[in-house]
Amino acid sequence: EKGLRRALHQQEFHLLYQPQYDLQTGSLVGAEALLRWRTQDHELISPDRFIPIAEKTGLIGPIGEWVLHTACQQTKKWHEAGAHSLRIAVNLSAYQFQRTDLVDTVDLVLKETGMEGNCLELELTESLLMDHAETNILTLTDLKVRNIVLSIDDFGTGYSSLSYLKNFPVDRIKIDQSFVKHLTERPSDASIIKAIIAMAHSLKLKVVAEGVETEEQLEFLKRHNCDEAQGYYLGRPMDTAAFCTLLEQGGIST
Numbered sequence: 222e223k224g225l226r227r228a229l230h231q232q233e234f235h236l237l238y239q240p241q242y243d244l245q246t247g248s249l250v251g252a253e254a255l256l257r258w259r260t261q262d263h264e265l266i267s268p269d270r271f272i273p274i275a276e277k278t279g280l281i282g283p284i285g286e287w288v289l290h291t292a293c294q295q296t297k298k299w300h301e302a303g304a305h306s307l308r309i310a311v312n313l314s315a316y317q318f319q320r321t322d323l324v325d326t327v328d329l330v331l332k333e334t335g336m337e338g339n340c341l342e343l344e345l346t347e348s349l350l351m352d353h354a355e356t357n358i359l360t361l362t363d364l365k366v367r368n369i370v371l372s373i374d375d376f377g378t379g380y381s382s383l384s385y386l387k388n389f390p391v392d393r394i395k396i397d398q399s400f401v402k403h404l405t406e407r408p409s410d411a412s413i414i415k416a417i418i419a420m421a422h423s424l425k426l427k428v429v430a431e432g433v434e435t436e437e438q439l440e441f442l443k444r445h446n447c448d449e450a451q452g453y454y455l456g457r458p459m460d461t462a463a464f465c466t467l468l469e470q471g472g473i474s475t
């Protein structure tokens with residue numbers, strides 16, 4: 222906790238950006254912002270290790286705000302440089318979502334950075350949505366009014382009820398990496414993916430596949446009309462400079 226407090230004040234956090242591609246056109250359409258912590262002694266700590274502590278101590282509040290602000294500020298610069306409709310996805314933790322001031326924070330960040338709501342995507346998890354389902358609908362509706370894109374991260378792994386898909390105003394589903402991982406050798410994973418895509422499309426939701434590591438996985442997803450994909454095969458999470466180079470190389474979707 223002490224380390225995390227210091228990290229906030231000493232600017233030990235930074236964001237990496239992982240590209241997301243449209244599978245029909247092949248163009249780069251968005252990025253997911255992923256938080257990294259490099260400590261004073263240059264140790265790199267993964268978010269899976271420090272986010273739970275940040276949540277427990279409430280520090281995820283200011284940390285999450287920093288992530289949102291930094292990601293929007295950077296994306297606005299990319300928009301101004303020509304990548305007009307590039308979308309940025311930011312992960313939200315349950316603690317942030319349940320704070321009553323989430324919508325105010327989002328409003329403030331959009332105003333301060335000049336970012337348009339329709340280029341900001343917020344990634345929520347199934348368990349986050351399932352707790353306090355009633356109040357969540359109100360928050361989600363407030364965010365939708367601002368044209369913010371809402372997606373469900375790690376879909377298929379949480380303890381949840383599918384009824385929220387018809388009740389909540391979400392736009393996108395991100396198929397969890399665990400299904401993609403063994404997709405070519407496990408017929409059951411392939412079937413689950415096909416079923417998720419079919420269900421999502423009939424509910425008018427877009428589908429993004431996470432953790433695409435091989436050409437075979439990519440071909441399968443394309444063949445079964447998955448809308449977008451991200452993963453090491455397409456591009457690792459990278460720093461701002463590397464992402465700028467990627468944008469300059471083309472593949473900018475306008």
Ligand code: C2E
Nearest residue numbers: 255256267268269288312313314432433434452453454458
């Ligand atoms: P996530 O949102 O599901 O992010 C995807 C994770 O998969 C990232 O791990 C990413 O680096 C990794 N990944 C991407 N492509 C591949 C691939 O092809 N193969 C494999 N094996 N992994 C891939 P990362 O960056 O370590 O983040 C872990 C989790 O930490 C994230 O999972 C997210 O839940 C959380 N997280 C990251 N940044 C933030 C943040 O700013 N706020 C909050 N609340 N949570 C965050």
Ligand code: MG
Nearest residue numbers: 253312344374
């Ligand atoms: Mg995510």
Ligand code: MG
Nearest residue numbers: 374375395431
């Ligand atoms: Mg995920």
